[in-house]
Amino acid sequence: MQVYSGSANVPLAQNLARRLIVPMGVVERSRFANDEARVWVKEPKVDREVIVVQSLSQPTDHHLIEFCLICDALRRRGAKEITAVIPWLGYSKQDKVFRAGEPLSVKVIASMIETVKLERIITIDLHNLAILGFFETPVDNLSAKPLFIDYFNGVSQTTMVVAPDAGAVKASTQFAQQMEVPVAYIDKKRDLVSGQVSIVGLSRPVKGFDLIIVDDLIVTGGTLLEVADYLMAKGAKSVRVGATHHTYVKGVQGKLDRSMIDQMVVTNTIQAQTKSKKLKVLDVSGLIAESLV
Ligand code: R5P
Numbered sequence: 001m002q003v004y005s006g007s008a009n010v011p012l013a014q015n016l017a018r019r020l021i022v023p024m025g026v027v028e029r030s031r032f033a034n035d036e037a038r039v040w041v042k043e044p045k046v047d048r049e050v051i052v053v054q055s056l057s058q059p060t061d062h063h064l065i066e067f068c069l070i071c072d073a074l075r076r077r078g079a080k081e082i083t084a085v086i087p088w089l090g091y092s093k094q095d096k097v098f099r100a101g102e103p104l105s106v107k108v109i110a111s112m113i114e115t116v117k118l119e120r121i122i123t124i125d126l127h128n129l130a131i132l133g134f135f136e137t138p139v140d141n142l143s144a145k146p147l148f149i150d151y152f153n154g155v156s157q158t159t160m161v162v163a164p165d166a167g168a169v170k171a172s173t174q175f176a177q178q179m180e181v182p183v184a185y186i187d188k189k190r191d192l193v194s195g196q197v198s199i200v201g202l203s204r205p206v207k208g209f210d211l212i213i214v215d216d217l218i219v220t221g222g223t224l225l226e227v228a229d230y231l232m233a234k235g236a237k238s239v240r241v242g243a244t245h246h247t248y249v250k251g252v253q254g255k256l257d258r259s260m261i262d263q264m265v266v267t268n269t270i271q272a273q274t275k276s277k278k279l280k281v282l283d284v285s286g287l288i289a290e291s292l293v
Contacts, residue, residue: 001020002022002023002025002043002049002051003016003022003023003024003050003052004024004050004051004052005024005027006066006067006070007063007066008063008066008270008271009053009054009057009087009269009270010271011271012053012055012269013085015283016053018285019286019289020051020293025046025047025050025074026041026042026043027042027043027073036065037062037065039066040073041074046074046077046078046079048080048081049079049080049081049083050079051082051083051085052067052070052071052074052082052083053085054066054084054085055087055088055090055269055270055271056086056088056089057090057247057270057271058247058248058249063090064090064109064112067084067086068112068113068115071084071116071118072116075116082117082119083119083122083292084113084118084121084122084137085123085288086122087122087123087124087245087270087284088124088247088270089106089109089126091105091108092106092128092131092217093106093217093219094106095128095131098192099192106127106131106134110131110135111134113135114136114137118137119137120137121135121138121139121140122142122288122291122292123140124143124144124244124267124269124284124287124288125141125142125143125244125245125269126141127167128167129141143287144282144284144287145171145175147267147283147284148175148214148242148282149175149179151242151265151282152179152265153179155179155181156210158208158209158210158237159181159209159210160181160182160184160209160210160211161175161179161182161183161211161212161213161214162183162185162206162231163185163186163214164186164188164213164214164215164223164227165186165188165223166188167216168214168215171216175214184202184203184206185203186199186201186202186203186227187199187200187201187202188200188223190223195220196222197222197227199226199227202230205234205235206231208235209236209237210236210238210240211231211237211238211240212240212242213239213240213241214242215241216244216245217245217247218243218245218246218247218264221252221253221256224243225255225256225259228241232260238262239260239261239262240261240262240263240264241263241264241265242266243264243265244266244267244269245267245270246264246270246272247270248270248274256278257277257278262278264276265282266279266281267281267282267283267284268281268284268285
């Protein structure tokens with residue numbers, strides 16, 4: 001077995017190879033003069049079984065094409081079983097046709113991924129479980145929850161989990177149950193045109209509590225900024241965040257650093273693009289390795 005990496009997250013692929021005690025396959029990744037993706041599998045002997053690691057992070061479209069090209073090249077060099085590790089599935093936010101005339105983007109992305117034959121796909125904390133139905137290939141949707149539970153252990157009487165929106169209710173509730181702490185639910189609205197987030201309601205008082213907001217994704221940071229402000233205004237003692245995917249949109253980490261949020265804990269499903277005293281990154285390679293042995 002060999003691990004191959006696209007250019008999106010080479011350190012994660014290396015961590016995974018190290019944990020599995022298998023070699024990294026040699027693949028050259030570059031661009032043609034006209035910016036098209038160019039890949040070249042230089043490994044002299046491609047194994048029957050290979051793992052291809054590629055997150056669909058920015059530049060998403062390039063990483064998607066690069067992934068497909070690597071898989072195609074591996075097949076042509078003799079790979080018979082390809083497991084795709086796509087820790088962050090780009091375009092997941094457009095998992096519905098929100099307004100007539102919009103595409104069902106993530107379904108299109110699933111079909112594009114499957115233009116190359118894959119035996120298995122491994123991903124982490126899908127934005128919406130309905131996305132599983134858009135794939136023909138078996139998909140394992142791993143949860144980063146055990147990492148967060150380990151990290152946030154040592155709870156006190158004042159710890160409470162907060163679900164920042166309806167989509168986060170199930171994950172946050174399970175998280176709170178496992179930590180044996182209460183959970184509060186926020187009713188959030190997002191304007192589809194401006195993207196502006198507003199808070200409509202909160203299920204229980206949070207005054208005096210140390211809160212942990214559990215979410216899957218940070219894009220503009222709008223959700224966390226609004227929710228943190230709102231919770232602090234309601235008397236919360238502190239606000240920390242546990243979010244699986246941080247997309248590192250330019251300028252967002254700075255805004256989060258200047259906010260009321262005390263700490264942001266994310267994972268390396270997307271390669272970290274910035275450093276911050278408030279940001280802690282947990283490694284998911286162990287979770288992925290466990291699912292592969
Ligand atoms: C919403 O459904 C998600 O769980 C996240 O809360 C949201 O996608 C985060 O996006 P942003 O950082 O742009 O508010």
